[in-house]
Amino acid sequence: MPGNSFGQFFRVTTWGESHGPALGAVIDGCPPRLPLTEQVIQEALDKRRPGKGGAAETTRKEPDRVEILSGVFEGLTTGTPISLMIRNRDARSRSYDHIKDIFRPGHGDYTYLKRFGIRDYRGGGRSSGRETAARVAAGAVAQLVLDLAGIRVHAYTISLGGVHAEVRDLERVNENRLFCPDTKAAERMEERVVEAKKAGDSLGGIVEIRAEGVPAGLGDPVFDKLDAEIAGAIMSIGAVKGVEIGSGFRAAESTGSKNNDPIRPEGFLSNNAGGILAGISNGEPLVARAAVKPIPSIRIEQDTIDTAGQPVKLSVKGRHDVSAIPRIVPVMKAMMQLVLADALLRRFSMEITDNCKLIKDRDNGRLV
């Protein structure tokens, strides 16, 4: 099955199913001599782990312990493939028996069977949200590359179930379970989640991703534009149905005089471009937003068909999230980290010696 690898110079392949023995990632192209421990990856994984986000989440209890199988020696990356594994500990496959021959509306059941002629119905196999644990693990490794350039990536919830964050206080993001920068809005979001859960329904929302410290000049022309790569990376996450960069869809209703970001000798006066012009970073923060649809597996009964094409009514049982938010938030961050690590390594070669880092422009060999 193609389609499981991402990136050119920092190349990540994820593998494994939601109800198999384990899942993981293989990273090829990570520079040598970067400090990497399981703890560094674990901290990122703990943010995505099921059972952390309160009422919004599945009751599946996964410790999500990462094991580094290769590519690290004495706490440093060796430049060889880094293999990461996370064992599935709490997969209760029997609870999927009732959908064995039935397509869940909104999920990948119908299309996976059409594509492959076989499907792992236990939790959705590769189309499960659980696959994203491997991306988060890989994103933590990508951050080591970003650290060399001083890039920080933030992701947070700005809307859930129709409740919108009015403020963007990034200090508050890790203080509530929904990763919302507006504490008051987070409380109202929690209430919406509890209501939806009671009703057997699910909710969607919007996540904003912001990368700071991105130097001007990252990204390539035409097909490898930075915004195209970010959109593709974010869209590759299950349940994401829309991506915008900067002013995004609002730009369509604006005017050139309002939407352009005027430039003065001291810099850009606004950031409607979301940090990207002509597919290349302009030195401003990168800002993207993703629309996340409501979770497809719901208790409310819906019409569907079975694999013989017969109409059936389906109420999905088992342990499901009420919303992909908040667990999708660390996944969004990870995908931005992967895009930027790849873009950085395409532009610069990075060599780390005992006492310094050498960053060289690949186009002209100049030291940065």
Ligand SMILES: Cc1cc2nc3c(=O)[nH]c(=O)nc-3n(C[C@H](O)[C@H](O)[C@H](O)COP(=O)(O)O)c2cc1C
């Ligand atoms: C972190 C995360 C958790 C998810 N949890 C669930 C879940 O518990 N139940 C479910 O039906 N879908 C869940 N999804 C959504 C499905 O994976 C997704 O809707 C499905 O693969 C169909 O793909 P599409 O929505 O991109 O078209 C989750 C997605 C993510 C990213």
